[in-house]
Amino acid sequence: MKNRIRIALAGNPNVGKSTIFNTLTGSRQHVGNWPGVTVEKKSGFATVGNTEIEIVDLPGTYSLTAYSVDEVVARDYIIEERPDVVIHIVDATNFERNLYLTTQLMELGVPLVMALNMSDEAEKKGVTINPSRVKEYFEIPAVKTVGSRGEGLNELLRTAIAEAGTSPHHEHSIGYGNEIEQHIANLIIALKTDPVLTAHYPPRWMAIRLLEGDEKISDEIRSSPAFDAITRELAKIDLTLTEAAMADRRYELIAAFMPQVCPTCVRGMSASDLIDHVATNRYLGIPIFLALMWGAFQLTFAFAAPFTSAINFAMNALGSAVTAGIRPEWLASFINNGIIGGVGTVLGFVPNIFILFLILAILEDSGYLARAAFVMDRLMYSIGLPGKSFIPMLIGFGCNVPAIMATRTIEDRKDRLITILINPFMSCGARLPVYVLFAGVFFPHSAGTVIFFLYVLGIVIAILSAKLFRLTILPGKPAPFLMEMPPYRFPTGRTSLVHMWDRGSMYLQKAGLVIFGIAIIVWGLASLPLGVAYGSEGSYVGILGHVIQPVVAPLGFNWKITVALIFGFMAKEVVIGSLGVLYGVGENHVALGSALHADPTLSAVTALALLVFVLIYVPCMSSVAVIKKETGSWKWTVFSVLYGLVIAYLAALAVVHIAPFFIGGA
Amino acid sequence: MSTRKLVFSLGMGIVYPILGIVQILGGIVPGLAVSLNVLFIPADIIQGFVLCLIGAVFLYGAAEIHQNRPGAEAFLYVGMLLSLIFCVITLIDLGAQGANAVLFGGDGGSSWPLTQVIIPIIYMAVPSVIGSYAWGRKFFSDLTEA
Numbered sequence: 001m002k003n004r005i006r007i008a009l010a011g012n013p014n015v016g017k018s019t020i021f022n023t024l025t026g027s028r029q030h031v032g033n034w035p036g037v038t039v040e041k042k043s044g045f046a047t048v049g050n051t052e053i054e055i056v057d058l059p060g061t062y063s064l065t066a067y068s069v070d071e072v073v074a075r076d077y078i079i080e081e082r083p084d085v086v087i088h089i090v091d092a093t094n095f096e097r098n099l100y101l102t103t104q105l106m107e108l109g110v111p112l113v114m115a116l117n118m119s120d121e122a123e124k125k126g127v128t129i130n131p132s133r134v135k136e137y138f139e140i141p142a143v144k145t146v147g148s149r150g151e152g153l154n155e156l157l158r159t160a161i162a163e164a165g166t167s168p169h170h171e172h173s174i175g176y177g178n179e180i181e182q183h184i185a186n187l188i189i190a191l192k193t194d195p196v197l198t199a200h201y202p203p204r205w206m207a208i209r210l211l212e213g214d215e216k217i218s219d220e221i222r223s224s225p226a227f228d229a230i231t232r233e234l235a236k237i238d239l240t241l242t243e244a245a246m247a248d249r250r251y252e253l254i255a256a257f258m259p260q261v262c263p264t265c266v267r268g269m270s271a272s273d274l275i276d277h278v279a280t281n282r283y284l285g286i287p288i289f290l291a292l293m294w295g296a297f298q299l300t301f302a303f304a305a306p307f308t309s310a311i312n313f314a315m316n317a318l319g320s321a322v323t324a325g326i327r328p329e330w331l332a333s334f335i336n337n338g339i340i341g342g343v344g345t346v347l348g349f350v351p352n353i354f355i356l357f358l359i360l361a362i363l364e365d366s367g368y369l370a371r372a373a374f375v376m377d378r379l380m381y382s383i384g385l386p387g388k389s390f391i392p393m394l395i396g397f398g399c400n401v402p403a404i405m406a407t408r409t410i411e412d413r414k415d416r417l418i419t420i421l422i423n424p425f426m427s428c429g430a431r432l433p434v435y436v437l438f439a440g441v442f443f444p445h446s447a448g449t450v451i452f453f454l455y456v457l458g459i460v461i462a463i464l465s466a467k468l469f470r471l472t473i474l475p476g477k478p479a480p481f482l483m484e485m486p487p488y489r490f491p492t493g494r495t496s497l498v499h500m501w502d503r504g505s506m507y508l509q510k511a512g513l514v515i516f517g518i519a520i521i522v523w524g525l526a527s528l529p530l531g532v533a534y535g536s537e538g539s540y541v542g543i544l545g546h547v548i549q550p551v552v553a554p555l556g557f558n559w560k561i562t563v564a565l566i567f568g569f570m571a572k573e574v575v576i577g578s579l580g581v582l583y584g585v586g587e588n589h590v591a592l593g594s595a596l597h598a599d600p601t602l603s604a605v606t607a608l609a610l611l612v613f614v615l616i617y618v619p620c621m622s623s624v625a626v627i628k629k630e631t632g633s634w635k636w637t638v639f640s641v642l643y644g645l646v647i648a649y650l651a652a653l654a655v656v657h658i659a660p661f662f663i664g665g666a
Numbered sequence: 667m668s669t670r671k672l673v674f675s676l677g678m679g680i681v682y683p684i685l686g687i688v689q690i691l692g693g694i695v696p697g698l699a700v701s702l703n704v705l706f707i708p709a710d711i712i713q714g715f716v717l718c719l720i721g722a723v724f725l726y727g728a729a730e731i732h733q734n735r736p737g738a739e740a741f742l743y744v745g746m747l748l749s750l751i752f753c754v755i756t757l758i759d760l761g762a763q764g765a766n767a768v769l770f771g772g773d774g775g776s777s778w779p780l781t782q783v784i785i786p787i788i789y790m791a792v793p794s795v796i797g798s799y800a801w802g803r804k805f806f807s808d809l810t811e812a
Contacts, residue, residue, distance in 0.1 A: 263737045269737055270808060271743075271804075271805050271809045272808075273737075274737065274740035275809075277740035277744075278744035279744070281726075283726075284719075284722065284723060284726065287719050288723075291715070291716050291719050291748070292751075294712055294716070295716075295751065295752060295755045298756075298759050299755055299758060299759070301759075301762075302759040302761070302762035302763070303762060305762050305766040306765050306766045306769055306770070309766055309770035310769075446710075448759075449710070490809075
């Protein structure tokens with residue numbers, strides 16, 4: 001039995017579309033009118049092997065806005081009739097001009113194949129388009145054709161047949177920047193309240209059309225129950241400016257891709273194009289990204305070291321003054337161990353947090369992170385994640401709370417859920433103080449490397465978990481990747497500093513409020529019942545630690561570490577604050593690092609196991625609350641917590657057994 | 667095809683990975699680190715990986731330049747850029763360690779031994795500086811003006 005597929009031919013006027021249509025269909029064609037309009041409709045048939053192909057020649061258009069009848073006919077056919085594949089025929093001699101339509105076709109979410117027609121003429125002019133690069137950058141298979149001689153047409157049909165049978169299919173689409181993307185996300189939420197609309201039109205495409213002031217789509221929603229919500233959202237937006245900004249984004253992307261896809265099409269490569277040529281390279285892009293991230297961490301610790309030392313110096317001096325000058329003794333203990341020991345120790349890590357955020361802001365403002373997202377997308381898709389997940393994962397390096405909230409831009413429920421579930425494995429800033437302390441104490445000459453490995457381990461666990469979830473509990477196909485390619489620019493100091501402050505102050509707020517409260521609780525538990533030595537085994541905290549410690553004994557954790565990990569559930573920074581209190585840093589005027597180093601129950605292996613455990617186990621209380629809020633489900637929230645705990649335990653156990661071979665045993 | 671650029675890319679594309687592999691081996695093979703220190707090559711796995719990566723960019727560029735491919739020089743420029751970036755990062759790292767040691771007596775020692783300063787990731791940036799001056803002036807000025 002023959003397979004049957006339907007293909008639509010789309011393209012600008014005068015790109016050789018009709019010539020290709022005639023060559024493909026020969027005498028097997030039918031000419032009529034499109035329903036309701038006097039635009040000629042041509043359809044015909046071709047056979048390739050066992051596949052019968054119905055080919056429909058769409059009217060030539062420069063875009064898919066609703067400004068002309070031809071445009072309305074072409075896009076309505078694609079949306080309403082849903083052909084198996086759309087072949088976008090482009091004039092290879094005028095490649096760049098044709099790409100605007102490509103960007104709009106990509107937004108319709110139909111499988112696309114690009115025919116690089118008139119390739120012979122283009123090559124005579126010295127223009128060589130690289131079809132494999134077209135596939136790489138646009139995620140659209142491309143075939144060189146010469147319609148007038150029938151060259152490449154068999155390959156074109158075979159590629160179209162293959163594309164029609166490819167499932168799941170990865171797609172790229174245009175990203176319009178945070179502000180417009182937020183409007184798109186809000187409109188999608190509103191549109192999804194009307195299932196009739198979303199069954200008929202792709203929600204993202206509709207949201208984009210609404211932002212571009214498409215009258216036909218505006219008419220369509222007039223009778224929809226979503227109308228009021230959509231109107232409210234649109235009222236907040238300057239549509240003229242937004243439409244212009246969206247067109248700019250499309251041209252920006254085309255301008256960035258042109259030198260990569262067709263280097264001979266451009267007069268000369270700018271510095272931005274030259275960097276993209278390497279930074280988005282299939283083989284070098286990801287290693288370069290990883291190396292730059294490592295460089296970012298090295299810089300962070302280099303810059304922060306003197307500031308951290310200064311803060312610690314000041315805290316120690318303050319602790320000494322408190323002990324010497326304040327009476328009664330319990331009050332001195334409270335201030336020294338509770339406040340200075342807890343909050344003060346954490347404040348010592350503020351320089352690391354702020355400098356890391358500053359470097360990330362510089363990378364973001366320079367335009368490099370957009371390229372990083374592009375090169376990572378290939379990897380993301382291979383593990384079953386949408387490219388959009390990259391941004392929440394990246395934000396997760398700062399704080400998991402806004403990162404989990406940032407998954408709102410992911411439309412697909414399963415994609416979003418997977419991204420939420422793996423986000424806690426991204427090493428947030430709160431974990432950094434723990435890494436800095438333990439790596440600095442137990443791996444003084446390779447602290448940066450150890451921390452880098454922890455970040456990489458978090459990414460690896462996230463990737464493996466995503467793959468596992470996609471294969472088991474959340475099967476499906478990831479949503480298209482939204483590409484953004486702003487030109488490289490030198491970031492302005494003010495913008496980067498504002499970004500740094502926005503993210504860093506979030507950490508400060510947590511340090512100031514949450515940690516203060518928890519430090520007081522830890523101090524109370526470590527001081528009671530009355531008469532026990534502070535933080536001793538007889539104190540409530542000691543009793544609690546001893547009750548739970550047997551469970552984590554195989555990981556080498558003593559009762560103090562156990563207590564710190566329990567309090568770390570409130571906020572990961574608290575691990576340090578709690579240890580500061582439990583080891584009596586303030587009272588004894590001994591740096592926490594020295595106390596840990598002097599503790600005979602701790603070794604480099606234990607420290608590494610602890611770092612791995614801290615990286616993976618239960619996200620902080622705030623993250624758990626946000627997971628509940630964003631998933632709307634206790635089931636997924638509890639799953640997230642338990643999954644993290646189990647993986648953390650297993651990974652730390654593996655470290656305890658494997659690490660001695662590499663770092664010389666315990 | 668520019669023979670000078672080809673030779674430069676090829677040279678950097680060979681020397682960088684050799685030094686990188688030696689640094690990686692120093693980090694893996696016990697006892698080798700001490701011998702390497704005498705040769706001013708630290709035993710540092712990640713830094714070795716970075717050296718290999720920079721070398722790979724140059725080597726890729728050499729192949730592209732040899733085949734006269736459009737945009738081939740991008741690899742040469744970005745190779746030099748990466749070489750300079752990582753040299754600066756390492757210098758800042760060493761400088762901060764030194765400052766921390768002097769001001770607060772932190773880790774990093776009270777002086778800078780030559781074995782810490784004359785290391786491949788730093789001295790290999792010297793040819794990149796020369797290369798940037800010879801061929802990359804427009805590239806780097808475009809970048810700074812952007």
